[in-house]
Structures are given as structure tokens and as C-alpha cells.
Amino acid sequence: MTSGSDTVHSNRTNAILGALLGTLLFVQTVRIIDESFSGPEKPHAEAAHKADAKAAAAAPVAAAADPAAFNKLLASASAERGAGLVKQCQICHNTEEGKGPKIGPDLYGVVNRPVASVPGFNYSAALKAKGGNWTFAELDKWIEDPRAYVKGTSMSFAGLKSETKRADLVAYLNTLSKSPAPLPK
Missing domain, CATH: 1.20.5 (Single alpha-helices involved in coiled-coils or other helix-helix interfaces)
Structure with a gap:
């Protein structure tokens, strides 16, 4: 009963x-x-993204582990395309200064910010233990597959497999600052 x-x-x-x-x-x-x-993407851009996806599927860890290769992509990345990609982030994150966290922490000023450092946000123990800063290379690895990169994270995003799209997104995230970091040449 x-x-x-x-x-x-x-x-x-x-x-x-x-x-x-x-x-x-x-x-x-x-x-x-x-x-x-x-x-629709332009045919040559679509082919490039398909080739990029195949390369990422073949060696996702090797690509993410090579900051020099990512820096080359970042040097020619498009913050404008990244602005379109950030829409999926905005479901859980604010991107405007001073708006504060949503489900996830505020992304304004994320580049070079210490990991798990937004005051008042309840980060997972795994992310708190990670340490370091959100450098371009760290953001690349994180955005590719957050759960694989930091086991035990509470972030539910499946990841962005395309290196080109990750570079575009990171280039855009870099603009979300009063003083953006210089992009690689």
C-alpha cells in the first residue's frame, strides 16, 4: 500500500x-x-567539409593533439561562419558580456580564461580537476568531443567533428572579449 x-x-x-x-x-x-x-553550402565548401569529416573520423585524436595543424586552420578561419555555428552553443550558454550562466557557463571572454572559473557556476568535479586555461588548442579538443576530452563532464554536447568548423567557432569565440587574443598567422 x-x-x-x-x-x-x-x-x-x-x-x-x-x-x-x-x-x-x-x-x-x-x-x-x-x-x-x-x-546549402557552396559545392566546393561542401566537398571540403565532407573531406574534413572523413579525415576527422579517421584520426580524431591525432588532429586534436596537433595544435600546430589547428593553428594553421585558425589563421584562415572565419569568425563570421563561427557566428552561425555558435547558435547551437547559445541554447545552453550566454555569449554576451555580463549576462551570466544559463545551463552552461557564460562564453564571453572564454579564450585564455582559466578552466572552470566562472564565479557561481557549479562545474563538474572532472572539469574542476582539469585545470589550465581555455587556449585555442584546448577549446579545439573540448569542442571536438567534451565527454571524451574530460571524462565525467556534465556537458551533454556531442561535439563538432569538423576541424574547419571548430576553427571557425573558436575564431568567433575569440571575438567575444574586450581584448581578443591574436590569432595565429
């Missing part, structure tokens, strides 16, 4: 799980809609 408090607890649990599933469905819907409005 169940008591009234068991029923209330069960209803609360169901409401929480329903809200979580609804949020995930909403995020997926926004991604699908965003992709449909992004428009």
Missing part, C-alpha cells in the same frame, strides 16, 4: 523527467530547424 507522500514523490519525479525529455526534444527541434535555415 502506498502513502500519499509516495504518490507526490512519484508525480514530482515524473514531472522532472517529463521536463527533461521535453527540453531535449526542444533542443533537437531547434537544431533541425537551424540546419534547415542555414541554407
